[in-house]
Amino acid sequence: MRRDYVNVGVIWFTATFLLELIWPAIKFFGIPGSEEGLLIDEAFNILMVLGIPVFTFVLSVLGYSFVRFRVHEDDTQTDGPPVRSSTTVYVVWLVVTGLLALAVLIHPGITGVFELRSNPTADLIVEVQAEKWNWTFSYPQYGIVVEKADQLILPVDTRVKFEVSSTDILHSFWIPAFRMKMDAVPGQTNALYTTPNVISAFDDDSNFRVQCAELCGTGHARMRAEVVVIEIEEFESWVAEMQPASP
Numbered sequence: 001m002r003r004d005y006v007n008v009g010v011i012w013f014t015a016t017f018l019l020e021l022i023w024p025a026i027k028f029f030g031i032p033g034s035e036e037g038l039l040i041d042e043a044f045n046i047l048m049v050l051g052i053p054v055f056t057f058v059l060s061v062l063g064y065s066f067v068r069f070r071v072h073e074d075d076t077q078t079d080g081p082p083v084r085s086s087t088t089v090y091v092v093w094l095v096v097t098g099l100l101a102l103a104v105l106i107h108p109g110i111t112g113v114f115e116l117r118s119n120p121t122a123d124l125i126v127e128v129q130a131e132k133w134n135w136t137f138s139y140p141q142y143g144i145v146v147e148k149a150d151q152l153i154l155p156v157d158t159r160v161k162f163e164v165s166s167t168d169i170l171h172s173f174w175i176p177a178f179r180m181k182m183d184a185v186p187g188q189t190n191a192l193y194t195t196p197n198v199i200s201a202f203d204d205d206s207n208f209r210v211q212c213a214e215l216c217g218t219g220h221a222r223m224r225a226e227v228v229v230i231e232i233e234e235f236e237s238w239v240a241e242m243q244p245a246s247p
């Protein structure tokens with residue numbers, strides 16, 4: 001029995017070591033395109049680092065038991081030894097996983113939420129109106145309205161407040177590259193703050209897109225728009241171009 005503990009321990013340690021080594025090379029979500037995206041990715045990384053040992057522990061014990069304690073071919077009749085509960089195992093398992101859960105609840109959980117909500121100011125306001133099955137983006141500071149938009153133009157390194165609402169039913173405003181998502185609810189305006197910090201566009205990275213993330217009918221999958229993040233000067237010329245000609 002003692003030997004089994006050692007074997008499982010070695011398997012667990014090796015699997016954990018290898019997985020912790022390999023997983024950072026896997027690009028799950030592409031590059032983050034906003035400051036908040038970095039924060040979200042950091043939170044994801046913490047959860048991965050802490051979650052892998054738990055994952056490998058369960059699989060190591062399970063896999064080892066399957067192989068080591070399998071029934072012998074010449075003896076399929078007799079039952080195995082009775083399994084007795086162990087208070088020590090219960091307590092250790094509960095305390096360790098409980099503390100882990102509590103730790104991630106505090107950080108990155110609560111600390112992350114506070115950080116994301118700590119600054120309710122923005123340099124640019126974009127009103128987002130969702131509708132079956134398209135997006136309207138308005139820039140009230142400049143009097144620009146883009147209906148049934150193909151593109152969402154944003155300046156880089158500028159804090160943006162999205163005021164998200166819907167004219168008909170529930171939708172969800174999601175930009176994968178920014179790691180940000182907000183429900184679009186009829187009769188209600190939800191705020192979403194983000195600071196794009198990478199110059200890129202849908203053509204280079206398909207995560208730079210607005211995508212509806214709330215099943216809303218037959219056109220749901222096509223309810224999207226390209227996100228284009230450009231230099232501030234470029235954005236200013238775009239604004240000048242788009243502004244209604246003054247009389």
Ligand SMILES: [Cu+2]
Nearest residue numbers: 212214216220
């Ligand atoms: Cu939808």
